[in-house]
Amino acid sequence: MQYRQLGRTDLEISRITFGCWAIGGWWWGTVDDSESIAAIRAAAEDGINFFDTADVYGGGRSETVLGKALEGIDNVYVATKGGVQFDENWATDKSNDPGYLKKACEASLKRLNREVIDLYQIHWPDEGKTPIDVAIEGLQELKEEGKIRYFGLSNFGESDLEVALDTARYESVQPKYNLLHREIEEDILPFCEDNEIGVLAYSPLASGLLTGKFTEDWEFEEGDHRKDHPDFTGEAFKKNLAIVEVLKEYAEKRECTIAQLAIAWTLANPAVTSAICGAKKDMQVDELVEAIDFPLKPKEIEEINAIVTSLS
Numbered sequence: 001m002q003y004r005q006l007g008r009t010d011l012e013i014s015r016i017t018f019g020c021w022a023i024g025g026w027w028w029g030t031v032d033d034s035e036s037i038a039a040i041r042a043a044a045e046d047g048i049n050f051f052d053t054a055d056v057y058g059g060g061r062s063e064t065v066l067g068k069a070l071e072g073i074d075n076v077y078v079a080t081k082g083g084v085q086f087d088e089n090w091a092t093d094k095s096n097d098p099g100y101l102k103k104a105c106e107a108s109l110k111r112l113n114r115e116v117i118d119l120y121q122i123h124w125p126d127e128g129k130t131p132i133d134v135a136i137e138g139l140q141e142l143k144e145e146g147k148i149r150y151f152g153l154s155n156f157g158e159s160d161l162e163v164a165l166d167t168a169r170y171e172s173v174q175p176k177y178n179l180l181h182r183e184i185e186e187d188i189l190p191f192c193e194d195n196e197i198g199v200l201a202y203s204p205l206a207s208g209l210l211t212g213k214f215t216e217d218w219e220f221e222e223g224d225h226r227k228d229h230p231d232f233t234g235e236a237f238k239k240n241l242a243i244v245e246v247l248k249e250y251a252e253k254r255e256c257t258i259a260q261l262a263i264a265w266t267l268a269n270p271a272v273t274s275a276i277c278g279a280k281k282d283m284q285v286d287e288l289v290e291a292i293d294f295p296l297k298p299k300e301i302e303e304i305n306a307i308v309t310s311l312s
């Protein structure tokens with residue numbers, strides 16, 4: 001495994017982060033907690049020391065499972081997120097009000113069974129309900145109270161990121177970034193590089209699409225959000241599968257899998273600190289971790305980008 005400093009923190013985090021959304025179950029079909037625990041433990045054995053979850057993933061289940069899986073394992077860091085309120089019917093509502101974030105953070109600490117959260121992130125903008133400077137001041141207070149070590153923002157646009165940085169020093173952003181979704185290259189990535197803010201890139205496999213296992217007639221399980229996801233439906237799905245086919249051939253020539261190629265591509269961007277990869281099983285983790293062994297040369301990145309552009 002390779003490690004990189006997160007922002008200006010003292011955390012040296014693995015370039016592959018274990019993403020704990022799917023193991024929560026909601027939106028990802030059936031999951032088995034014992035398999036999830038085995039996957040997390042395999043990740044730690046493979047040198048992954050950074051685990052990303054959120055309170056809303058599985059309505060708390062993801063945090064609870066992560067807490068159990070990491071029992072007795074030292075020298076790992078836990079990142080979680082708050083700001084999406086949830087109930088047992090999967091209904092959600094966003095709130096970045098500092099009072100709410102404080103309660104959410106305390107509940108996360110209990111579920112994770114930890115004394116301090118290494119990185120606490122606001123999950124989403126809350127549709128203008130809480131000004132970003134007010135929200136981030138709430139995180140600063142949580143840090144001063146010793147509940148969290150560092151804080152970051154997820155899914156915010158550049159203008160909010162700028163205002164937030166004028167208010168308090170945060171250490172990371174968490175945006176979507178993969179071969180099929182490169183929007184953040186325009187503004188977010190340069191902003192983070194200029195300000196030494198860590199980038200935790202999520203969905204490097206485009207929610208599994210870039211593993212190459214899907215076919216046009218794939219039947220997603222009820223409750224799997226990919227059933228209605230724009231990348232997995234209609235003409236976009238057909239186009240994405242065509243891209244995947246060519247990338248698979250490219251990966252074969254390099255003697256790696258397309259999943260490894262996709263992760264290596266995300267990690268090749270110098271602004272990216274770590275790629276947050278989701279996995280439900282230990283076997284999946286083993287494949288993902290090996291992506292570290294396939295760094296891409298600039299010429300290869302150009303060729304891969306040309307493939308995707310020509311078929312998009």
Ligand SMILES: NC(=O)c1ccc[n+]([C@@H]2O[C@H](COP(=O)([O-])OP(=O)(O)OC[C@H]3O[C@@H](n4cnc5c(N)ncnc54)[C@H](OP(=O)(O)O)[C@@H]3O)[C@@H](O)[C@H]2O)c1
Nearest residue numbers: 019020021022202203204205206207208276277278284287
């Ligand atoms: N901040 C946010 O708003 C946000 C949003 C999304 C994600 N995230 C974070 O980023 C993490 C990763 O994102 P993601 O889960 O959307 O997507 P991803 O990493 O692009 O894809 C993960 C999924 O791909 C499949 N997969 C993984 N390894 C595989 C392998 N070796 N072979 C076959 N299939 C494999 C698994 O699902 P199946 O086995 O079911 O196909 C897995 O759950 C999340 O867990 C979360 O921590 C954050």
